[in-house]
Amino acid sequence: MEKESIIKGLHPLEIKVLLQFTRGEKLTNELLMDTLSFNLGQCNQVFSWLSQKALIKESQREKHVFLEITELGEEYHKAGTPEECMIRLLEKEGPLTLPDIAKKMGIENKDAGSAFGSLSKEGVLLMDKEKRVCIGDCSGNKKMDVLKDLIASVSDQGQVLLDSLTEEQKGIVLQHSKKRGSAAGIFKIAEREKISYSITDDGVSAGKALKERGITGEEIGILTPEILARGEWKTKGFRGYNINVPPSRVLLGRKNPYVNFLVDLKDKLISLGFEEFEGPLVETEFWNSDALFMPQFHSARDIHDVFYITEPQYAKEIENPYLDHVAKTHENGWETGSRGWNYSFDRNFTKRLILRSQGTVLSAKTLTKAKIPGKYFGVVRCFRPDTVDATHAADFYQIEGIVLGEHVHLKNLLGLLKVFAVEVAGSKEVKYVPAYFPFTEPSVEVHIKHDVLGWFELGGSGIFRPEVTKPLGINVPVLAWGLGIDRMALLSLGLNDLRDLFTSDIEQVRLRKRRNSYAEN
Amino acid sequence: MPKIEVNEKAFFSLIGKKLDEDELIRILPGAKAELDDWDESEGILKIELNDTNRPDLWSTAGLARQVKILLGCGLPVYDFFSMKEDMKETGDRIIKVDPNLKDIRPYIAAFAAKGKPIEESFLIDIIQTQEKICGNYGQKRKSIAMGVYRADMIQYPVSYCAADPVKTSFVPLGFQRRMNLREILTDHPKGVEFGWIVHQFEKFPFLKDAKDDVLSFPPIINSATLGALEPGDSFLFIELTGIYIDTLLLAASIVACDFADFGYDILPVLVSYPYDTLYGREIPTPFYFQKNISLEVSFGAKLLGETITPDEAAASIAKAGNQVTTEKNTVILSPPPYRNDFLHPVDIVEEIMIGRGMDSFIPEMPGDYTIGRLSRAEVFSREVRDIMVGLGFTEMIYNYLGSRSDFIEKMNVPDSGFIHIQNPMTENYAMVRKSILPNLLASESVSANAVYPHKIFETGKVAFIDPAENYGSITKNYCAFLEANKDAGFNDMNAYVSAFFFYLSKTYLLKETEDPRFIPGRTALIYYTDQLVGILGEFHPSVLENWGIQMPCAGVEIDLDILLKAEGV
Structure with missing residues (x-):
């Protein structure tokens, strides 16, 4: 089985080596270059792969001195040496002075001088009476040809054993080698380890298996449009891939799991017949608290419970008749049947601009334009001066809603809360307890039993007080509810710190997953 | 939400029987309360109260009172409350109010309490009541501040006056030296904490007796003499000052009921104002100022989604702890002296809900058809x-x-x-x-x-x-x-x-x-x-x-x- 997967995973280069050689042969870079026309890189690669699979093993390791080419050498290989270039220039333009030559070749005077020097020594170039350089006896040009050939062969092979050179070549090499610390030379001489390998028993049997199956290493790898166009696939087989290679990572665009959690909540509420409301982040004390019949001296209306805006401090106006109605309701109950809070309502303070601190502010505003019967909800970002930690946030979502109807009552409220418990929180057990909110009467909290979290408070609710609804023009009962979704959101996202819901960390968001989003009810 | 610590021994002794944890968890929601923790080794119950408009529940006695009512033990009777038509005898216990206080801190209520030597656990409870009622309900003492004194050292009439903050001085509780009222605002920790309530006035509220012995500098600090209470004292003088008369009278009534529940005789004190108040110029305190409130039963029944007769409604309201009478289709509720949270007939509806018990309401979906829509x-x-x-x-x-x-x-x-x-x-x-x-x-x-x-x-x-x-x-x-x-x-x-x-x-x-x-x-x-x-x-x-x-x-x-x-x- 293992052998099978090794054979299937072999690269064409490996296949060629295993088919070509057998036990006892000494495998070297040179051998592979000669017999299989590999380049140096391919040799190194194939030895490394086959060693890892134990199809070959290292048999000998000896130090050798190699000749390698430098970057400058590669340049000369492409463009020619300065000597060659100079001869070509003179052949084309006739005799020139050395400064002219340097200028035309774009090199320094002294480099032009040294190229001339080495060529004039061989008699290839001469200096005429007008100090112009002209071509002399080209038969002395042999040395230059040797250099040119050598550059080409070292460049092609990557490295050449210094000992394999002729004496003449060696002389030239020494003349053009980079010396330690000096500027560029054409060659560099480096001592490298030369490793030879031998085929192992596994390698031999792998080779046999390849032969039996007729695998040649010439099979089609990546299928290209050219192969399709030429129809090569009709005559060639395909190389099998190792399907166990770990896949590379794909970076994808995706929606944020917390946003999706909120989106699903909205969809649930839509399915229950609720219409979504929205509103501005900045609000007035009027809508945030006064319209909800919270007296202006209420202990929860402290500087510590709401963020005040620095500038501007006050709204230009509060819409009438709502302002008058609400003010009178606070003062003496107005026409609501209430005795009111019995204090003098501050009509300036009510215009104070703040960041909304509870979603109910939008429920109240919605009353002024609500249909009867009607159901409304909002997923509302709220702000409170709280010390931020794993369980407290200063900037968070609340889910709030209202139900208006001529005949709605407490039992409908309990019914809705039960549906939320089942549909939104996935809980089957529900418990109701009396509660207190300044703007509802009666008020009820709903507690649910969650599979993981145990019993906890899912939300608060009640029937809006007439002191809230009548001043805003509503004369039917209004059920109001709010759900605490943070704990469910954390659970759903596998988190335990509220701050992580709004994380800046890209990797966290990329990897984050939601649980239970398509659980059965 | 206020959280209080309740002395277990005192709590169950007030209720008249010991409850186990399950019973407590079942009964507390009727008081909109939750048991947070029960430290049995310390004998302390930690309880969270959710109704910010029911300060009467924020003490051991007050919570025990409500639990007792919910257990069906009947309504407590307090005979020391004066009403407009029924002023109680106050003897020489009189507080005279300075006209200059009208725009500073106009109202005061007081009573004396006589009984057994005060126990440390009750003393701790009184301090907690002061913190919760004055700190939370009383807007950090702005609208309610409270002081407790040794009554046998006080000579009536007590005078509640507006004093010159520089010329007036006394030794405040917690200090050894005389300080004038301005110094107290800057040098005494309570002055630093609560000075904002009075610092803008030219004169400060000040309380002294007929001998000119200092009771306190309300709402800041008691004197180190009359105002230094100790375990073992059995005769106390309690006063509360404030800026809203209803809030103040309610707070005084709550504290008086707590003392009465702990077995103290409450001796009313007459407050004599030089200016008009909602309840006249002479108010004996504790004073019952609440008004009856009535509910048309059919309105309440519709809101609750049930068929309810006036008698059934009255029974539920009484079970939740209220005096109630019926008149045709109407129920008339007389709020207990320690409550003032009946603003609208709907507040009676909630009493019916609590009296009937949440379990009696079967959830039902609203019948109206509406269309859901995203913004x-x-x-x-x-x-x-x-x-x-x-x-x-x-x-x-x-x-x-x-x-x-x-x-x-x-x-x-x-x-x-x-x-x-x-x-x-x-x-x-x-x-x-x-x-x-x-x-x-x-x-x-x-x-x-x-x-x-x-x-x-x-x-x-x-x-x-x-x-x-x-x-x-x-x-x-x-x-x-x-x-x-x-x-x-x-x-x-x-x-x-x-x-x-x-x-x-x-x-x-x-x-x-x-x-x-x-x-x-x-x-x-x-x-x-x-x-x-x-x-x-x-x-x-x-x-x-x-x-x-x-x-x-x-x-x-x-x-x-x-x-x-x-x-x-």
Whole structure:
């Protein structure tokens, strides 16, 4: 089985080596270059792969001195040496002075001088009476040809054993080698380890298996449009891939799991017949608290419970008749049947601009334009001066809603809360307890039993007080509810710190997953 | 929500029997209370009270009273309350009020309590009552402050006067030396804590007896003599001062009932005002000021969704702890002296609900048919999110509040148009964002270890100053996106913008602009028809440096509200 997967995973280069050689042969870079026309890189690669699979093993390791080419050498290989270039220039333009030559070749005077020097020594170039350089006896040009050939062969092979050179070549090499610390030379001489390998028993049997199956290493790898166009696939087989290679990572665009959690909540509420409301982040004390019949001296209306805006401090106006109605309701109950809070309502303070601190502010505003019967909800970002930690946030979502109807009552409220418990929180057990909110009467909290979290408070609710609804023009009962979704959101996202819901960390968001989003009810 | 500590021994002795944890958990919701913890070794129950309008429940005696009622032990009777037509005898126990207090701290209520030597556990409970009633219900002593004194050292009449803060001095509790009232505000810890209530007045409230012995400097601190209570004292004088008469009278009644429940005789005190009050110039306290309130039973029954007869309603109301009578189809409730939370007949409905028990109400879905609908902004935002994800972007969601450093300084922009918070808790939540781009860069600055390219976006709200608006500011829905990569730049971003507009079936135009956040020559304003809807650019290296970002970034921000508006209605 293992052998099978090794054979299937072999690269064409490996296949060629295993088919070509057998036990006892000494495998070297040179051998592979000669017999299989590999380049140096391919040799190194194939030895490394086959060693890892134990199809070959290292048999000998000896130090050798190699000749390698430098970057400058590669340049000369492409463009020619300065000597060659100079001869070509003179052949084309006739005799020139050395400064002219340097200028035309774009090199320094002294480099032009040294190229001339080495060529004039061989008699290839001469200096005429007008100090112009002209071509002399080209038969002395042999040395230059040797250099040119050598550059080409070292460049092609990557490295050449210094000992394999002729004496003449060696002389030239020494003349053009980079010396330690000096500027560029054409060659560099480096001592490298030369490793030879031998085929192992596994390698031999792998080779046999390849032969039996007729695998040649010439099979089609990546299928290209050219192969399709030429129809090569009709005559060639395909190389099998190792399907166990770990896949590379794909970076994808995706929606944020917390946003999706909120989106699903909205969809649930839509399915229950609720219409979504929205509103501005900045609000007035009027809508945030006064319209909800919270007296202006209420202990929860402290500087510590709401963020005040620095500038501007006050709204230009509060819409009438709502302002008058609400003010009178606070003062003496107005026409609501209430005795009111019995204090003098501050009509300036009510215009104070703040960041909304509870979603109910939008429920109240919605009353002024609500249909009867009607159901409304909002997923509302709220702000409170709280010390931020794993369980407290200063900037968070609340889910709030209202139900208006001529005949709605407490039992409908309990019914809705039960549906939320089942549909939104996935809980089957529900418990109701009396509660207190300044703007509802009666008020009820709903507690649910969650599979993981145990019993906890899912939300608060009640029937809006007439002191809230009548001043805003509503004369039917209004059920109001709010759900605490943070704990469910954390659970759903596998988190335990509220701050992580709004994380800046890209990797966290990329990897984050939601649980239970398509659980059965 | 107030949380109190209840002495277990005293609590169960007041109730008359010991309850186990299950019984307690079952009964407490009737008092809108929750058992947080029961420390059996210390004998302390920790209880959270949810009704901020029921301060009578915020003490051991008060909570025990309500539990006893819910257990069916009947209503307690208190015979020391005066009413308009029934003034109780006060003997020489008189407090004379100085006319100058009318605009400073006009009201006072008091009584004496005589009984057994005071136990330490009760003393602790009195201090807790003072903290909860005065601190929480009384707005940190502004509308209610309370003092307890050794009654046998007091010579009546007591005078509640407006004193010169510099010329008046005494030895306050907790100190050895005489201090004048101004010094107390600056040097005494209670003066530092509560001085804000009186410091703006020329004269301060002051309480002394007929011998000129000092009781206290309300609402700040007692004297070290008459005001130094000790375990073993058995005759006490209790006074409360405040600025709203109903709130004050209620608080005094609550404290008096607590003392009575602990077995003390309550001796009323007559307060004599030189000015008119809601209840006259001579008020014996504790004083029952509450008015009867009536409910048409059919209205309550409709709200509860049940068929209820007046007698059934009355029975439930009584069970919840109230005196009640019926008259045809109406029930008339007389609030207990320690409660003043019946503002509207609906408040009686809740008493019926509690009296009947929550379990008696069977949940039922509303019968009205209504159509559910998302807001247009939400529908549009969903479309935009789909496009952005299709373009390979990862959606982020951020806090709307942030710091000056992130929104202004690191962005190289001036402090203009931002909504600042006047009372921030920390500089990290000090202003509202007017652009999403700083949030995206903040992500980039903490995500250098995440595999590139980074392509992120958010659709969300921003808000900024707009003098034309009634609120002086406007909230808008924006979409912003950012790419960070070796070759992130203007052209790629423009390609995304092009796709964005194409799939929204809209066209756009770019106009070159300069913006301190972006590289000059690689910044453009985005126009839809002739309206400016956004900006596109390569972030300036100085901005990237401010954020500590080592990767080129380009960003786009688009006003979704303008594009949505163009969709028509």
